[in-house]
Every structure is written in C-alpha cells, then in structure tokens.
Amino acid sequence: MQLSEMFSSTFLITIMIRAMIVGILVSICSSVLGVSLVLQRHSMIGDGLSHVGFFAIAVSACAGVSGTYSMEISIPIVILAAVLIFRLSKRQGKLNGDSACAIVSTGSVAVGTIMYNLTGGRSGDICSSLFGSSSIISISTKDVIISVVLSLAVLIWFILSYKMIFATTFDESFSKAAGIKTNLFGLMLAVLTGLTIVVGMKMMGSIMISALIIFPALSAMQITASFKWTVIISAIISTVCFVTGFFLACIFSLQTGAAVVVVELTFFCITALFAFIRKKAAIKKQLKKA
Amino acid sequence: MEILKSESLTLAYEGINVIENLNFSVDYGDYLCIIGENGSGKSSLLKAIIGDVQPAAGKLMLDPTARKKGIGYLPQQNIIQSDFPATSYEVVISGCIGRNKLGLFWNKEAKNKADEAMELLGISSLSDKPISVLSGGQRQKVLLARAFCASSDILLLDEPVNGLDPSAAHEMYSSIRMLNQSKNMTIIMVSHDVQCALHEANKILSLCRGHSFFGTPDEYYIHEQKDAEYDHKLHDCTHCHVHHLQNSTEGGTHNAAV
Numbered sequence: 001m002q003l004s005e006m007f008s009s010t011f012l013i014t015i016m017i018r019a020m021i022v023g024i025l026v027s028i029c030s031s032v033l034g035v036s037l038v039l040q041r042h043s044m045i046g047d048g049l050s051h052v053g054f055f056a057i058a059v060s061a062c063a064g065v066s067g068t069y070s071m072e073i074s075i076p077i078v079i080l081a082a083v084l085i086f087r088l089s090k091r092q093g094k095l096n097g098d099s100a101c102a103i104v105s106t107g108s109v110a111v112g113t114i115m116y117n118l119t120g121g122r123s124g125d126i127c128s129s130l131f132g133s134s135s136i137i138s139i140s141t142k143d144v145i146i147s148v149v150l151s152l153a154v155l156i157w158f159i160l161s162y163k164m165i166f167a168t169t170f171d172e173s174f175s176k177a178a179g180i181k182t183n184l185f186g187l188m189l190a191v192l193t194g195l196t197i198v199v200g201m202k203m204m205g206s207i208m209i210s211a212l213i214i215f216p217a218l219s220a221m222q223i224t225a226s227f228k229w230t231v232i233i234s235a236i237i238s239t240v241c242f243v244t245g246f247f248l249a250c251i252f253s254l255q256t257g258a259a260v261v262v263v264e265l266t267f268f269c270i271t272a273l274f275a276f277i278r279k280k281a282a283i284k285k286q287l288k289k290a
Numbered sequence: 291m292e293i294l295k296s297e298s299l300t301l302a303y304e305g306i307n308v309i310e311n312l313n314f315s316v317d318y319g320d321y322l323c324i325i326g327e328n329g330s331g332k333s334s335l336l337k338a339i340i341g342d343v344q345p346a347a348g349k350l351m352l353d354p355t356a357r358k359k360g361i362g363y364l365p366q367q368n369i370i371q372s373d374f375p376a377t378s379y380e381v382v383i384s385g386c387i388g389r390n391k392l393g394l395f396w397n398k399e400a401k402n403k404a405d406e407a408m409e410l411l412g413i414s415s416l417s418d419k420p421i422s423v424l425s426g427g428q429r430q431k432v433l434l435a436r437a438f439c440a441s442s443d444i445l446l447l448d449e450p451v452n453g454l455d456p457s458a459a460h461e462m463y464s465s466i467r468m469l470n471q472s473k474n475m476t477i478i479m480v481s482h483d484v485q486c487a488l489h490e491a492n493k494i495l496s497l498c499r500g501h502s503f504f505g506t507p508d509e510y511y512i513h514e515q516k517d518a519e520y521d522h523k524l525h526d527c528t529h530c531h532v533h534h535l536q537n538s539t540e541g542g543t544h545n546a547a548v
Contacts, residue, residue: 039374162394167384170374177340177363178388178440220375225420227376 016250018144019203023242023256025151026200027212031238032158033193034213035220035231036169044101045085046213049194051105052081054206056198057129058112062119071146074198081108082194086187130207139202147199154192161185166227208257212238215264222271241267293318293356293444293476294339298348301334307346308334314495314504318443321470321477323487326497332480333366335497336446339478355443356476360388362437362445367430367453370421378416378424378432382408385439400439407435410473411465427458434465438475445469447479451486459483463490 030046037046056074063073081104088100116126158165168175168182176182193213200209216238220230245260252259294316301309308331316322324332337343338350340361352361362385385407386400396404408414411431421429430450437445447466451459467490469475481487487494488507496503496510503513 039371159394160392163384163387163396164391166376166380167387170376170381170384171365171370173337173340173342173365174363174385174436174440175387176342177361177446178385179360180387180391225375225377225422227374227380230375 015139018139018141019256020243020246021144022139022147022199023203023246023260024239025147026196026204026209027216027238027242028235029151029154029158029196030193030200030209030212031216031234032231033154033189033196034217035227035234036165036189037193038214038217038221039169040172042089043210043214044098044105045082045089045190046193046197047210048085048101048105049078049082049190049197050201050206050210052078052085052108052194053197053201053209054129055081055108055112055115057201057206058115062115071143071198074201075195078194078198079191082190083187086190090186129201130205143202150195150199154196157188157192161188162231165189170227203256204260205255205257208261211261211264212242215261215268216241219264219268219271222268222275237267238264291318291353292316293320293353294478295351296348297351299338299345299350300347301331301338301343302346303334309497309502311348312497312502314493316476316478316493318476319470319474320493321467321491322479322493322495323491324478324480324495324497325482325484325487330497332497333448336363336448336478336480339446352444356441359443360441362439362441362475364430364433364437364445364447364450366448367426370429370433372429373422376421378413378419378421378428379404379408381421381432382413382435382439385436388440403439404435407438410438410468411435425458426454427461430454430458430462431465434462434469438469438473442473442475444476444478447477449480449482451481451483459486466490 034043034046037043053074056077059077060070060073063070085101085104088104112129113126164175164180164185167178168180168185172182175185196213197206197209200212204212216234217230219237220234223233224230241263242260245263246256248254248263249256249259292315296312296314299309299312300307308329312335314322324335326332334343338345339352340363383396383400383404386396386403390397390400405414408417411434413428413431413435416424416428416432421432424432434445434447434450437447445466450466451462454462463486466477466479470477477491479487479491488510492506494503494505494507494510503510505513
C-alpha cells in the first residue's frame with residue numbers, strides 16, 4: 001500500500017492515529033523505565049514479563065476472548081508475575097535471580113502454547129501474539145483509553161520519583177541508608193514495566209516488546225554520560241524508532257513489532273559505532289598531548 | 291552524648307553468627323574505626339546500622355534525631371558501576387534524596403548543600419565530568435561529598451581507601467579528618483589499614499571471631515601487646531609440650547623396641 005493511499009481514507013487515518021498514540025506512549029514509557037532496568041542489570045525482568053504477557057494472551061483465548069486479547073485479564077496476570085519475578089530476582093543461592101526468571105519466562109511461553117493448542121488456537125494466533133499484529137485494525141478505542149490512562153500513570157510516577165529512581169539505580173544501599181524504601185521502589189518499577197508491556201503487547205508482540213525496554217536505553221548510553229540526558233535521549237530514540245518502524249511496517253506490510261525492533265537495532269549499531277569512534281579519537285588526542 | 295549504642299549485639303547470616311555479644315558506644319563527634327579480618331562482620335555491622343541487616347539478638351540503637359536527619363553512607367567501591375551514565379554533580383546532589391524526594395528538580399537547599407560539599411572537598415571543578423572518567427581517588431571524593439549531603443551528623447564509610455594509591459588514600463584520610471574536626475561529624479569507618487586507623491580514629495573496634503576489642507587507640511596497643519605476650523607464652527608452652535611429647539613418644543618407641 002502506498003503512503004498516499006493510506007492517508008486518503010478517513011477510516012485508515014483514524015486507525016493509524018489510534019495505533020500511533022498507543023505506540024508512542026508505550027515507546028516513551030518503556031524507554032524511561034528501561035534506563036533504570038538496564039542500569040540495575042535487571043533487563044531480564046522486562047524480558048521475563050514479556051514472556052508472561054504471551055501466557056496472559058493464551059489465558060484470554062482460553063477464557064473465550066479469542067482473537068483479541070483482553071487487558072482486563074492480562075493486567076492482573078502480569079502484575080502478579082511482576083511481583084513474583086521481582087522477588088525471584090532478589091534471590092541468592094542455587095535458584096538465583098537469573099535462573100528463576102528464566103524458569104518463569106520459558107515456563108510461561110510453554111504453558112501458553114499448550115493452552116493455545118488445547119483451545120484450538122491457530123499457529124497464526126500464536127505468531128501474532130509473539131511477534132505483534134500485522135494488522136493495526138485490532139486496536140480498539142477501548143485499548144487506546146486504557147493505554148492512555150496506564151501510560152499517564154507510568155509517566156506521572158516516573159516524574160514524581162525521578163530523583164529516587166536515580167539514587168536507587170545508582171546505589172541501592174546508599175538510598176536505603178537515606179531512608180528510601182528501595183524494595184517498594186523496585187516492586188513499583190517491575191509492576192509498571194508489566195503494565196507497559198501489557199499495553200504495548202498487541203502491537204509489538206510479547207517477544208518484541210522487551211526490545212523497546214532495552215534498546216533505547218543502551219543506544220542513549222552510547223551518546224551521553226549524564227543520567228538526565230540518558231532518560232531524555234532514550235525517550236526520543238524510542239519514539240523516532242517506533243514511528244519509523246511503524247511506517248515501514250505499513251508500507252511494506254511487515255509485522256509492526258519486528259519492523260520497530262529492526263530500526264531500534266540499526267540505531268543501536270549506529271550509536272555504538274559513534275561511541276567507538278569517539279573513544280578512539282579521545283585516546284589519539286591524549287597520546288598526542290603526551 | 292551517645293549517637294550509637296550496641297548492647298549484646300549478635301548478627302547472623304543464614305543462621306551462622308558473624309558477630310556475637312558485641313558491646314560498644316559512639317558519642318557525637320567520635321571517629322570510630324572498625325578493624326578485623328575478612329568475614330569478621332565489619333560490613334555487616336555497617337549494614338545493621340543502616341537497617342539493612344536485623345540483629346539476631348541484642349540491640350543496636352542509633353539516636354532517633356540522627357536517624358531522622360539521615361545517614362551518610364559510602365559503600366565499598368566495587369558496588370558502584372564505573373560505566374554508569376551520571377555526572378559528578380548528579381551523584382553528589384543525589385545525597386540530598388532523604389530531604390527532597392519528590393519531583394523532577396532539586397530545591398535550593400539541596401543545590402546549596404551539594405555546592406558546599408563539592409567546595410569543601412575541592413571537587414567543584416569535576417562538577418560536569420562523568421564519573422566514568424574520574425580516577426579512583428576522585429570518585430571516592432565524589433561519593434564522600436554525596437554522603438556529606440545525606441547527613442550532617444554521621445558518616446558510615448566502608449573501606450573508603452580500598453584500591454587507592456598511597457597519595458589518593460592520604461588525601462581521602464585528610465578529607466575525612468576535616469569533616470570530623472571542622473564539621474564535627476561522627477565517623478564510623480571500616481578499614482583494613484590498622485596503622486592508619488590507630489592514627490586517625492579516637493576509638494577502635496576490633497572484630498575477631500570469638501573475641502572483640504573496643505577502646506581508644508592507646509588501649510588497643512596495650513591490648514595487642516598483652517595478646518602478643520600471651521601468644522608468645524602460649525607458643526613457648528606449646529613448643530615445650532610438643533617437645534616433651536616428642537621425647538616421650540621417641541622414648542616409648544625406643545622402650546618398645548628394646
């Protein structure tokens with residue numbers, strides 16, 4: 001489909017605006033939360049929760065909400081999983097955080113797939129749950145309202161807690177000494193990440209959504225060495241990559257999630273190359289001085 | 291006036307006691323150095339003061355006024371990620387988090403405190419520099435400034451000179467001494483450097499599995515001398531005893547052979 005054709009239909013424009021609103025909000029939320037998760041070496045929480053998201057879709061299908069999944073069912077499941085994964089991520093010993101999270105995430109995908117099989121779900125349903133819907137028509141007005149409310153909740157929490165987020169992400173033990181309830185903070189971060197994943201899952205797919213959490217933060221960290229700018233640049237990169245990937249998906253009839261992630265990956269490679277060249281130049285300059 | 295008091299304190303990890311029946315007290319303005327071998331519970335004691343580790347038995351009481359004002363904590367250097375994207379100023383001002391928690395921006399009081407801390411420790415010029423490019427000594431000073439922002443009463447320092455070269459360590463000790471003497475801050479420092487601890491602190495807490503010591507550096511010298519004499523005597527006795535046993539065994543063998 002040509003871009004001009006898309007914009008010629010009012011119906012299509014409405015659908016695209018809906019998808020863009022949800023997508024941009026999810027991109028901003030996931031990127032700002034992602035900075036803290038990546039820096040605390042808790043990326044696996046986002047990845048684990050995205051796999052649980054697939055399980056939640058399968059439960060929706062079993063409950064008879066087939067085809068389109070229900071956020072009313074997904075939200076409590078993902079919140080419970082967020083609490084569980086957060087607790088497991090703090091574990092030490094034989095079943096430590098990493099392996100415990102891996103058990104939850106792979107277990108969720110396996111159980112979800114079997115549930116799909118038992119309820120007569122098609123492989124197409126599984127594919128679209130994992131990699132994102134190729135059709136943006138599935139995003140309803142109700143989805144947009146829930147997405148806007150949840151995204152605003154995430155952003156308001158982030159703005160109010162920005163200083164605590166920095167202090168705790170940088171040094172948890174110091175924050176604890178300064179009187180911050182770091183466990184509550186970590187739990188909130190996990191729950192809000194879960195909510196963001198639920199909101200973005202339909203468009204991005206449960207496997208691809210974790211890329212929105214990890215890539216923008218990593219790309220921003222290649223460009224700046226300030227926390228404030230890492231958050232701002234991460235949100236900008238995430239939005240730009242989403243919009244680019246979204247239009248590429250529309251034009252070339254691709255899976256939205258896959259297209260956005262490929263753009264994110266390309267952006268990350270560019271920023272990593274930029275950081276490498278800058279580092280080499282700095283070393284050369286120092287050697288010249290010496 | 292006491293800022294911290296420990297009464298028959300026992301700390302345990304997974305059912306194993308790391309500190310047993312510990313008694314000591316710290317007054318406002320004191321400089322306490324905690325020394326001891328690895329695994330003797332030095333860092334656990336600091337974590338207990340923060341409230342991160344709960345006592346298995348006994349009491350550890352921090353003056354409520356001091357707790358309310360906040361605790362300045364400098365963790366071991368390996369806890370901090372060297373590649374974390376943050377400027378020195380962002381790190382220092384984050385020390386004010388106990389007093390200015392909500393919102394995107396720091397209030398004027400926090401900004402003034404951060405400026406004062408950086409000026410006091412001579413790191414104002416590092417303000418915009420990312421912490422990833424700082425030397426070990428500069429990074430520790432930034433973290434000390436953050437701890438100073440967090441509290442006006444008490445600083446807990448966990449091996450602050452660990453991994454620093456002698457000159458950076460010397461500068462760090464001078465900065466800590468200055469905060470203790472000119473700002474009357476109570477310092478509780480964990481260190482492996484016994485000689486510096488005895489030189490810098492006015493109170494010593496030596497943690498050893500089985501027996502601990504608490505007193506002034508002079509008392510610690512006497513205690514160590516007595517211990518050394520006792521060990522020497524014990525060594526002599528053991529030596530005599532082993533010698534005697536060896537002789538009697540040899541005699542026994544000899545007798546048996548005959």
